[in-house]
Amino acid sequence: MINVSNICYTYPDSHEAIREVSFSVQQGECIGIIGANGAGKSTLLKLLVGLYMPQSGHIVIDNMHMSKQTLRHIRRIVGFTFQQADDQLFMPTVYDDVAFALRNKGMNENEVEQRVINALTLVGAIHVKDRPPYRLSEGEKRLVTLATVLAMEPKILLMDEPTAALDPRARRTLIHLVQSLSHTKIITTHDLDFVLECCERTIVLANGTIAYDGPTETVLTNEPFLHEHHLELPLMLQGKK
Amino acid sequence: MINVSNICYTYPDSHEAIREVSFSVQQGECIGIIGANGAGKSTLLKLLVGLYMPQSGHIVIDNMHMSKQTLRHIRRIVGFTFQQADDQLFMPTVYDDVAFALRNKGMNENEVEQRVINALTLVGAIHVKDRPPYRLSEGEKRLVTLATVLAMEPKILLMDEPTAALDPRARRTLIHLVQSLSHTKIITTHDLDFVLECCERTIVLANGTIAYDGPTETVLTNEPFLHEHHLELPLMLQGKK
Amino acid sequence: MIDVHVSNMKERRHDVHPLSMLIITFTYIFVVASFHTYAFIELVPLSVYPITMIVFYRLSIRHIKRVLLASLPFITVIGASQLFFIHEHVSFFHWRIEAGWLVFATLLVKNTLAVLAATVLFLTTPIEQLAGALLSLRIPRLLVIQLLLTHRYIFLLLEEAKRLRQAYMLRASQHRAIQLSVWGSLVGHLLLRTFERAERVYEAMTLRGFSIQRMHIKIERWTTKERIYTYVTVILFIVYRLVVI
Amino acid sequence: MHMADALISPAVGIAMWGATAGVASYSLKKINMEADEKKLPLMGVLGAFVFAAQMINFAIPGTGSSGHLGGGLLLAALLGPYAAFLTLAVVLFIQALFFADGGLLAFGCNVFNLGFYTCFIAYPLYRRLIRRTNIWFASIIAAVVGLQLGAFSVVVQTLLSEKVELPFTTFALFMQPIHLAIGIVEGIATAAVISFVMKAKPELSTTTNTPTNRLIGTLGLLALLIGGIFSSIASSKPDGLEWSIFRTAGTEELHATTTLHTTLERLQQSLALLPDYNLKNGGASIGWLDIGTSVSGIVGVFIVTIALFVPYMMKKWRKET
Numbered sequence A, B: 001m002i003n004v005s006n007i008c009y010t011y012p013d014s015h016e017a018i019r020e021v022s023f024s025v026q027q028g029e030c031i032g033i034i035g036a037n038g039a040g041k042s043t044l045l046k047l048l049v050g051l052y053m054p055q056s057g058h059i060v061i062d063n064m065h066m067s068k069q070t071l072r073h074i075r076r077i078v079g080f081t082f083q084q085a086d087d088q089l090f091m092p093t094v095y096d097d098v099a100f101a102l103r104n105k106g107m108n109e110n111e112v113e114q115r116v117i118n119a120l121t122l123v124g125a126i127h128v129k130d131r132p133p134y135r136l137s138e139g140e141k142r143l144v145t146l147a148t149v150l151a152m153e154p155k156i157l158l159m160d161e162p163t164a165a166l167d168p169r170a171r172r173t174l175i176h177l178v179q180s181l182s183h184t185k186i187i188t189t190h191d192l193d194f195v196l197e198c199c200e201r202t203i204v205l206a207n208g209t210i211a212y213d214g215p216t217e218t219v220l221t222n223e224p225f226l227h228e229h230h231l232e233l234p235l236m237l238q239g240k241k
Numbered sequence C: 001m002i003d004v005h006v007s008n009m010k011e012r013r014h015d016v017h018p019l020s021m022l023i024i025t026f027t028y029i030f031v032v033a034s035f036h037t038y039a040f041i042e043l044v045p046l047s048v049y050p051i052t053m054i055v056f057y058r059l060s061i062r063h064i065k066r067v068l069l070a071s072l073p074f075i076t077v078i079g080a081s082q083l084f085f086i087h088e089h090v091s092f093f094h095w096r097i098e099a100g101w102l103v104f105a106t107l108l109v110k111n112t113l114a115v116l117a118a119t120v121l122f123l124t125t126p127i128e129q130l131a132g133a134l135l136s137l138r139i140p141r142l143l144v145i146q147l148l149l150t151h152r153y154i155f156l157l158l159e160e161a162k163r164l165r166q167a168y169m170l171r172a173s174q175h176r177a178i179q180l181s182v183w184g185s186l187v188g189h190l191l192l193r194t195f196e197r198a199e200r201v202y203e204a205m206t207l208r209g210f211s212i213q214r215m216h217i218k219i220e221r222w223t224t225k226e227r228i229y230t231y232v233t234v235i236l237f238i239v240y241r242l243v244v245i
Numbered sequence D: 001m002h003m004a005d006a007l008i009s010p011a012v013g014i015a016m017w018g019a020t021a022g023v024a025s026y027s028l029k030k031i032n033m034e035a036d037e038k039k040l041p042l043m044g045v046l047g048a049f050v051f052a053a054q055m056i057n058f059a060i061p062g063t064g065s066s067g068h069l070g071g072g073l074l075l076a077a078l079l080g081p082y083a084a085f086l087t088l089a090v091v092l093f094i095q096a097l098f099f100a101d102g103g104l105l106a107f108g109c110n111v112f113n114l115g116f117y118t119c120f121i122a123y124p125l126y127r128r129l130i131r132r133t134n135i136w137f138a139s140i141i142a143a144v145v146g147l148q149l150g151a152f153s154v155v156v157q158t159l160l161s162e163k164v165e166l167p168f169t170t171f172a173l174f175m176q177p178i179h180l181a182i183g184i185v186e187g188i189a190t191a192a193v194i195s196f197v198m199k200a201k202p203e204l205s206t207t208t209n210t211p212t213n214r215l216i217g218t219l220g221l222l223a224l225l226i227g228g229i230f231s232s233i234a235s236s237k238p239d240g241l242e243w244s245i246f247r248t249a250g251t252e253e254l255h256a257t258t259t260l261h262t263t264l265e266r267l268q269q270s271l272a273l274l275p276d277y278n279l280k281n282g283g284a285s286i287g288w289l290d291i292g293t294s295v296s297g298i299v300g301v302f303i304v305t306i307a308l309f310v311p312y313m314m315k316k317w318r319k320e321t
């Protein structure tokens, strides 16, 4: 489904953020990407939707080699939420915002309405439907951004820190949601408990390279390794001790 | 130290965010404010530094009644970090940003340097000292905002979601820091484990009013009450079960 | 294009006093502009100044190239028009050439020199130092502070605008440019957020003890050495202008 | 429509710096920022906003091309004309310095062309129109008027500078229609943003300090002045190229120079390192003399204009507010 080989990315100010990263993802997998602040998690996700273009290496998504030409096709099947929720919401009301992509596809208004209501209910943000997005609290904004991508029904879901700013119940809802969706999912987060509950496979990034790629259980119980990479045991496991 | 009585705040679009909130805080206390998304936590903190003025009720800080006149004095003793880290960083380099307040006080450059280095080391962000803040990762930005207020050595620390976007090690550093500082502290967060470790007293907000105000232990173990307010048991306690 | 410009900032050196740089640059551009329409040959030796600076301070060629290229279209159109409006011939050393071409070439050289000089100023002088220099030239404090704030926020808002545009494109991949109706709301959002941000920034600044009078802007001392350097350079330019007509 | 350093003579550049400095210092006094310190970050951030918003292109309906916001009129509508003028000046300074867009010598011209007409003529017009018609119409008309004046001003400054040979009519016929199109786009864009903001946050678009209605009167005045200056020059000089050849061909007035000039001329001839260019049909040298006369002529015209015009405007404003 996704195949990344040897990509490197250096920011225009010559800050090297991603070095020689390779991995591949099967259809339906749910992968957690974790690592220290500044490890390159957000940069990696942005590379996967073509917001940045790698200086070297290849990305293949759904059998399409990523390039300027295929970008449009790729973006049609990939749903992406930014780490900053603010930047994604630009329509006058929450409803319009969620409906935006659907209307662009030329869907009829009935179907749009159904999908929008559906997505907003799913994430638990139906009560802010008619409010303007810039007036919401941070957590409410986050929920709406999740709804905007879910409504598009993409094949692949990429989420950058989806649990940040969510209250515990909304976080729980999201966990159930992620568990129930059959999409291919890649999620970056600092919430290791979330990774423990949702992802079978985990990638640990350190300084722009992959330090670990394998089963979640193995890495999230390996305390010395975690400490080395600015991580800790998930809180739930800390409690057990 | 802080005395809030019967404050109400309604946003200009007539959205009522805070209703009849009263509480008081003793010198040196550390208080956690928790509650659902949109409960009014951020709004309450902003009221405490006078970013908004309550439509009714009084706020007294360090024996000063808050008003346009006393605002300057009050702000000199209060350090505040926003939920959005971006807004607080406005100088060309991280160093200058942390030094900003100190230079405004007319401190000499040697002392400024010492304090800046000190604060950045304390939060673990000394490695980004010379970089421009708008190019940092979210977590790095968060650390820098914490350093900017710590460098000022305020009497009262108000922090809005300080752990959001931090990696587990940085979060741990912050916990130790908060435990070791003798300031009066008010912290809003969704990270209940953080509250459990740092705050003796907790306030639960629901729909703009106070639903609970008392010892942390009592409320964070009361599962039915937590569920009612979109909260959960702290993850560490969940693990114990 | 703009992120690339930003990338050069850390390469800047600052061992020339900003005030000297400011005065020298202005004199230079003044002298360049004062040459007449056919002064192709006379202008060429003036390139010594920017070239020396670029080589000496190892300024970013990539940045300079971009800026120069960006300035070309307009000047080329105007320059090319001269071919239609001037039909005379001039003697150029021993050749007779069409005057239009000479005017065109002169325009290009002038433009290059002026752009180079401004870019050299930008690349050698960080904005904070420039602010100090402007203050010592008695530019009102308010404007200088505003310059600093605007400069700071340009990059932040550019990032934000970029992300907004990206978010739009991610959800409307079939569009090339943004539909007007949505554009209003999209830019409107950016504007509202900008307003709120302005408020928060101001608050964040006052929370940290800001006031217009007290805002710290460092004015470096203009040493005698710097003065002499500046005067000598300026006089050289002017003498050149007076001697070479 | 940024003026470039290469197109401008030092005299015109400096005169326009002077005009800009005058308007700026008046604006500074007018907004009295000490009293309203909050305005400072607002101006800074909005200046940055104008920059950022230019990155976001929109599709122009029915044409297949795209445009972006210029921002002058929007700034005036949000900040009031005085603060908007200063904000624009700072933005243009940053553009001139960082992106070498416009020029440092041409900075005064650019602020005047893009800022003055928009803030002090187009904006009052906008205020007035908006009361009678709708926002789209008002901002399109205002933007068009502002840009037409600005474009005309570019034409005049370029011709006065005498750095290129452009027949007035050709140049004007080239500049004005282009800026008509740009003006319409700018007007539409401004209206689109303002109407969103009015719906979303009505309190914003009404908080600005308004200058007088009567400023509209200055529109006529200004048109007259510009027309006057230009026509007085143009009348003594038939048209573009002919006029210039006529001059360089050597008329009496060219040689009726002061002793200073003659000495300088001699000095110049003895010191000249490089060959003089000779116009084939004339033979008179162009160079110092040419510049000498144009400098004195143009500086004179501008000083008189500014000395008369700026205080007059200021007095009017003061009376009204």
Ligand SMILES: Nc1ncnc2c1ncn2[C@@H]1O[C@H](COP(=O)(O)OP(=O)(O)OP(=O)(O)O)[C@@H](O)[C@H]1O
Binding pocket: A011, A012, A013, A015, A016, A017, A035, A036, A037, A038, A039, A040, A041, A042, A043, A044, A083, B134, B135, B136, B137, B138, B139, B140, B165, B167
């Ligand atoms: N626009 C930018 N320009 C230059 N460097 C950048 C930019 N954005 C991020 N960086 C740098 O690239 C590195 C990786 O950043 P990235 O945002 O991918 O980190 P991250 O792993 O997502 O961190 P976090 O957990 O804090 O969100 C960091 O060192 C950061 O400082």
Ligand SMILES: Nc1ncnc2c1ncn2[C@@H]1O[C@H](COP(=O)(O)OP(=O)(O)OP(=O)(O)O)[C@@H](O)[C@H]1O
Binding pocket: A134, A135, A136, A137, A138, A139, A140, A165, A167, B011, B012, B013, B015, B016, B017, B035, B036, B037, B038, B039, B040, B041, B042, B043, B044, B083
């Ligand atoms: N600028 C605003 N204008 C109008 N309403 C607002 C504004 N900001 C917040 N609100 C509303 O006020 C309520 C309280 O918001 P606040 O930001 O204080 O919530 P919060 O408790 O901090 O939530 P979160 O945990 O998501 O950060 C919410 O319902 C929100 O939608």
Ligand SMILES: [Mg+2]
Binding pocket: A041, A042, A043, A083, A160, B137, B138, B139
């Ligand atoms: Mg990140």
Ligand SMILES: [Mg+2]
Binding pocket: A137, A138, A139, B041, B042, B043, B083, B160
């Ligand atoms: Mg909040």
